[in-house]
Every structure is written in structure tokens, then in C-alpha cells.
Amino acid sequence: MRSAELADTVNRLAHHLLRSGVDPGRRVVSCVPRGVDAIVVRAAIMAAGAVPVPVDPGSPAEVLGELLARTAPAVIIGSAAAVAACRAALPRKSFGGIALDCPRTRMAIATSPATPFSGAAT
Incomplete structure (x- = not known):
């Protein structure tokens, strides 16, 4: 992935996060498994002004449940299976999910939009 393509992808995902209800400062x-996708996702979270909380998608349900209870995320982003696993690990809590x-x-x-997030309302 070239740097311009990477920047466009990060910006598009950041705008999508904001439209999905992620407020700056939220977790x-x-x-997402380690690799380019994980880097793009974390960069987009930060571009949206939110705080990334990386989680190993292969973590046991008890670990996921404890982490989710402590962090109270606004959204979980990953594959549909990863989002479902997180929801199953903490069924009494409500949080958004973005299945990539x-x-x-x-x-x-x-x-x-592929434009950088300006801090204005989207």
C-alpha cells in the first residue's frame, strides 16, 4: 500500500468511525490481527480523536470480558466474528460494532470522505 493510499484509507475509516458515533476521547x-489492517484501524481511531485499545482476537472469553468491562468502549472494530465474540464475552453491556x-x-x-478529519462536525 502506498502512502497516499494508506492516508486515504485511514481518513475514510476515521470519518466512518465518527459517523458511527465515536466521539473524540472515547475508547x-x-x-484486528497484527498486520497492515491493524495499523490502518489504529491510525484511523487516533485520527478520529479516539483512543485505540488493541485486543488479540484470539483472546479467551474471560480475558475479553474483563477488558471490555474495564475499558467501556464506544465501539468494537474487527471482523464480524471478532465483534460477535466481544459481545458474547460481555452480553449485559451495549456497545457498537463495526464488522470490517x-x-x-x-x-x-x-x-x-478521504480528507483528513478537521475537528468540525461531520
């Missing part, structure tokens, strides 16, 4: 759980492998989510991100 967002990143449940969902076609509807991919379309929403692809049609988001």
Missing part, C-alpha cells in the same frame, strides 16, 4: 477496541468484513460496512467506508 475503541481494535480486534461486512459488504455494507466496506461500502460505507469506501464512500466516506
Whole structure:
């Protein structure tokens, strides 16, 4: 991925996070395996002004539940399976989920602005 392409992807995801209800300063759980996607997700979370909380998608349910209870994330971002695992680990709490492998989510991100987040209302 070239740097311009990386920046556009980060900015699009940051705008999508903001439209999904992520407020600056809130925590967002990143449940994405290590690699380029994890870097893009964490950079987008920070570009939106939120705080990334990286989580290993292979963590046991007890670990996920404890982490989610302590961090109280606004959103969990990852695959549909990772989002479902997090919801199952802490069923009494309500938080948003962004499934990156969902076609509807991919379309929403692809049609988001590629401009850097300015801090103004989107």
C-alpha cells in the first residue's frame, strides 16, 4: 500500500468511525490481527480523536470480558466474528460494532470522505 493510499484509507475509516458515533476521547477496541489492517484501524481511531485499545482476537472469553468491562468502549472494530465474540464475552453491556468484513460496512467506508478529519462536525 502506498502512502497516499494508506492516508486515504485511514481518513475514510476515521470519518466512518465518527459517523458511527465515536466521539473524540472515547475508547475503541481494535480486534484486528497484527498486520497492515491493524495499523490502518489504529491510525484511523487516533485520527478520529479516539483512543485505540488493541485486543488479540484470539483472546479467551474471560480475558475479553474483563477488558471490555474495564475499558467501556464506544465501539468494537474487527471482523464480524471478532465483534460477535466481544459481545458474547460481555452480553449485559451495549456497545457498537463495526464488522470490517461486512459488504455494507466496506461500502460505507469506501464512500466516506478521504480528507483528513478537521475537528468540525461531520
